[in-house]
Amino acid sequence: MELHSPPGNRSAPPETAFDGQERSLVEAELVSSVAWLIRLRWIAGAGVILATWLARTFFPLTFPAAPLYSIGAVILAYNLVFFLVERGLTKSMAPTRRYTRLAKWQVGLDWLAMALLIHFSGGIESPLLLFFIFHIIIASIFFTPSIAFAYALLAILLVSGITLLEYFGAVPHVTIEGFLRQPLYSNTLYTGTALAAFASTGLISAYLATTIHERLRKREEDVVRLSRRLQRATSRLQALNEGARTVGSTLELAQVLNRLVKSTAEAMGVRACSIRLLDKTGRRLEPVAVYGLSQAYLEKGPVDAVVNPLAREVLSGKVVNIPDISSSHLLQYPQDARQEGIRSMISAPLIGKDGPLGILRAYAVEPNRFNSEDEEFLRAIAAQGSIAIENAMAYQAVAELDAAKSNFIRIVTHELRSPVSVTQSLLRTLTAGYAGAITAPQKDILQRATRRVEFLQKLIDDLLDLAAGKTDIKAFEEMESVSLMICFERVVKRFELTAQEKSLTLEMKSDCPQRYPVVMATTEGIDRILDNLISNAIKYTPAGGKVVVSIVCVDDEVQISVEDTGIGIPEESLSHIFEEFYRAPNAREIEHEGTGLGLTIVKDLVTRFGGRVAVESKPAAGSRFTVTLPLAVVDESERRLT
Amino acid sequence: MDKKRILLIDDDPDQRLALRLPLESAGFEVQEAINSSDALARINEIDPDLIILDVMMDTTTAGFQVALELHSPDPASEFKQFRNTPIIMLTAIHSTTPLRFAPDADYLPVETFIEKPVDPETLLKKVHELLNGQ
Numbered sequence: 001m002e003l004h005s006p007p008g009n010r011s012a013p014p015e016t017a018f019d020g021q022e023r024s025l026v027e028a029e030l031v032s033s034v035a036w037l038i039r040l041r042w043i044a045g046a047g048v049i050l051a052t053w054l055a056r057t058f059f060p061l062t063f064p065a066a067p068l069y070s071i072g073a074v075i076l077a078y079n080l081v082f083f084l085v086e087r088g089l090t091k092s093m094a095p096t097r098r099y100t101r102l103a104k105w106q107v108g109l110d111w112l113a114m115a116l117l118i119h120f121s122g123g124i125e126s127p128l129l130l131f132f133i134f135h136i137i138i139a140s141i142f143f144t145p146s147i148a149f150a151y152a153l154l155a156i157l158l159v160s161g162i163t164l165l166e167y168f169g170a171v172p173h174v175t176i177e178g179f180l181r182q183p184l185y186s187n188t189l190y191t192g193t194a195l196a197a198f199a200s201t202g203l204i205s206a207y208l209a210t211t212i213h214e215r216l217r218k219r220e221e222d223v224v225r226l227s228r229r230l231q232r233a234t235s236r237l238q239a240l241n242e243g244a245r246t247v248g249s250t251l252e253l254a255q256v257l258n259r260l261v262k263s264t265a266e267a268m269g270v271r272a273c274s275i276r277l278l279d280k281t282g283r284r285l286e287p288v289a290v291y292g293l294s295q296a297y298l299e300k301g302p303v304d305a306v307v308n309p310l311a312r313e314v315l316s317g318k319v320v321n322i323p324d325i326s327s328s329h330l331l332q333y334p335q336d337a338r339q340e341g342i343r344s345m346i347s348a349p350l351i352g353k354d355g356p357l358g359i360l361r362a363y364a365v366e367p368n369r370f371n372s373e374d375e376e377f378l379r380a381i382a383a384q385g386s387i388a389i390e391n392a393m394a395y396q397a398v399a400e401l402d403a404a405k406s407n408f409i410r411i412v413t414h415e416l417r418s419p420v421s422v423t424q425s426l427l428r429t430l431t432a433g434y435a436g437a438i439t440a441p442q443k444d445i446l447q448r449a450t451r452r453v454e455f456l457q458k459l460i461d462d463l464l465d466l467a468a469g470k471t472d473i474k475a476f477e478e479m480e481s482v483s484l485m486i487c488f489e490r491v492v493k494r495f496e497l498t499a500q501e502k503s504l505t506l507e508m509k510s511d512c513p514q515r516y517p518v519v520m521a522t523t524e525g526i527d528r529i530l531d532n533l534i535s536n537a538i539k540y541t542p543a544g545g546k547v548v549v550s551i552v553c554v555d556d557e558v559q560i561s562v563e564d565t566g567i568g569i570p571e572e573s574l575s576h577i578f579e580e581f582y583r584a585p586n587a588r589e590i591e592h593e594g595t596g597l598g599l600t601i602v603k604d605l606v607t608r609f610g611g612r613v614a615v616e617s618k619p620a621a622g623s624r625f626t627v628t629l630p631l632a633v634v635d636e637s638e639r640r641l642t
Numbered sequence: 643m644d645k646k647r648i649l650l651i652d653d654d655p656d657q658r659l660a661l662r663l664p665l666e667s668a669g670f671e672v673q674e675a676i677n678s679s680d681a682l683a684r685i686n687e688i689d690p691d692l693i694i695l696d697v698m699m700d701t702t703t704a705g706f707q708v709a710l711e712l713h714s715p716d717p718a719s720e721f722k723q724f725r726n727t728p729i730i731m732l733t734a735i736h737s738t739t740p741l742r743f744a745p746d747a748d749y750l751p752v753e754t755f756i757e758k759p760v761d762p763e764t765l766l767k768k769v770h771e772l773l774n775g776q
Binding site (some may be wrong): 417418420421422423424425426428429432434435457 | 654656657659660661663664667734758759760761762763
């Protein structure tokens with residue numbers, strides 16, 4: 001028996017939000033109608049019994065009451081069975097088709113009961129004839145129009161059958177005495193007219209009821225479909241928003257790609273998603289991120305952007321929906337896709353500012369999974385993803401460029417260092433007179449040359465440090481717990497003599513709850529930071545001034561500051577002070593030679609140790625550099641060792 | 643007393659000159675080797691009292707290889723007679739890299755390091771220390 005199927009089951013893809021566990025609205029209606037019909041039947045059965053008794057008791061009617069009482073009792077009896085079955089079905093959350101079967105039984109038995117009732121209440125003369133109309137209306141609520149009409153026809157056949165059988169005397173006619181002056185069942189004209197009237201009323205009722213009901217049902221389906229679409233749209237918007245947030249929260253290309261495939265698959269509720277990007281040749285599409293696909297499928301073979309028909313189409317800017325992979329001529333590897341359990345896929349182009357970047361693709365295990373809504377959705381995600389991918393690529397390119405630059409500097413300075421170093425050795429040997437006595441003017445020239453070469457050496461060393469910091473990541477992987485106090489004492493001691501010679505006060509202060517604050521860094525790095533800051537402070541502070549080096553612990557951070565009463569840094573120079581090779585004009589006046597790399601190195605190291613550096617200064621009053629580093633978590637046993 | 647003999651192993655002729663002049667004027671006999679293999683080939687013949695060795699020559703750790711060969715504890719070593727000959731290793735201040743290749747931080751196969759650029763006074767001081775301490 002064909003019943004109204006729930007909306008969406010016919011052609012629309014299965015809804016993930018409404019799985020088999022949940023009943024559709026139409027199904028729910030059938031289930032509740034079955035119960036409603038059972039409730040009505042109690043009244044009907046009781047009604048038959050009551051009406052028979054009333055008719056016999058209060059009206060001057062004579063008719064065999066026993067069959068009518070029996071029919072009423074039978075109706076009540078089978079309704080009790082239906083009632084129990086229905087309760088059982090409800091309790092066990094039975095599938096809808098069992099309710100359908102129950103409805104079928106109900107209508108069948110009711111039809112039989114109606115036929116008997118009509119026969120025993122006078123056949124074509126029965127006043128109950130019209131009750132069949134209700135049944136026809138009820139049937140049209142339950143079943144599709146064709147079934148409802150079939151039931152209407154069955155009712156007409158049943159009534160006609162009874163009428164004809166009685167008319168020809170095959171079945172004895174039951175006469176209700178006192179109802180009609182003379183029996184009409186054998187009156188051909190009456191019988192014909194009454195049958196025709198009943199038949200047309202039945203058919204018209206069926207037609208009206210099914211039409212109205214069908215219309216209501218359609219509207220209901222529309223509402224259901226719309227509400228589902230809305231729900232899907234909402235969840236997609238949420239997913240899109242979520243995706244954009246997670247994708248945008250990083251500039252690491254691999255992370256951007258991985259988040260994009262994952263959030264796309266989740267938002268569309270499909271098995272898998274992948275991204276292929278064009279390689280540098282612009283020809284091959286390499287899988288760069290994947291979610292829900294096997295390694296074997298990824299390695300199925302090269303995807304050539306020029307040869308592969310699907311890739312060509314997508315890269316030209318189209319969203320391509322392949323409803324069934326077995327009937328598409330666009331696929332290069334349909335066999336592999338089938339083996340992977342994929343039945344349909346949809347691909348959208350990832351397009352950057354300067355042209356296509358690659359392809360975003362979603363895969364489903366069912367055929368016909370994607371509709372035009374999905375096409376628009378994937379296009380939107382791909383557009384959003386393209387921006388994130390391009391940003392990450394640009395970021396990566398900048399980082400690579402920076403590393404390449406640093407590497408270049410490293411190579412060049414390595415090559416420079418050896419000759420400069422040898423030149424210095426030679427000059428020293430010469431100046432010291434080991435190559436023969438030298439005159440005073442010669443010595444002066446040699447000393448000048450030595451000074452210049454020494455500066456060159458310093459510049460090379462600084463550059464090398466800076467480049468090493470950016471290229472030699474390995475050195476920073478070897479970070480360890482460094483005790484700041486030990487570094488401080490060592491570096492400050494180194495400068496004591498210089499400070500004394502310049503009549504400067506060099507002071508050291510510490511305000512930390514723990515005796516030995518520890519940071520994650522490298523000892524050389526911390527030494528270098530302190531060395532550069534303190535040497536600057538001493539260099540740019542006039543005689544009689546003061547340099548204060550202090551350590552202050554604030555929460556889980558430590559602030560190292562180097563403060564002086566020196567020449568200060570002009571306002572306009574402050575923002576450039578950490579730039580490579582930058583030197584403030586007043587610093588140049590005091591110290592002709594300077595690489596302008598010291599503070600850049602400080603900043604680079606501090607950043608690498610997870611900290612930050614700040615400067616404040618007042619010209620002619622002094623400067624203060626503050627380095628903030630996260631304190632390392634050190635357990636007590638380790639702390640005792642330090 | 644015979645002049646003490648110093649073997650200078652460095653692939654840079656200018657560096658060798660810068661070292662040789664102060665050493666000679668301090669009264670040492672200086673022999674030169676232009677690389678590791680040259681040094682190892684001729685060391686028995688030269689029979690030095692002290693060796694000055696550059697770390698970076700053909701490779702960044704060539705100097706270490708030479709030092710390890712000469713100071714090898716293996717009794718069958720070809721160079722066992724130099725096991726106790728002091729070695730001064732020349733390093734660049736900012737190149738910590740070769741030091742990382744040292745077999746063990748506690749066991750460096752050399753007696754002392756001198757940083758490049760070389761200060762002649764420092765060099766002579768270290769040489770004297772090592773030779774007089776022997």
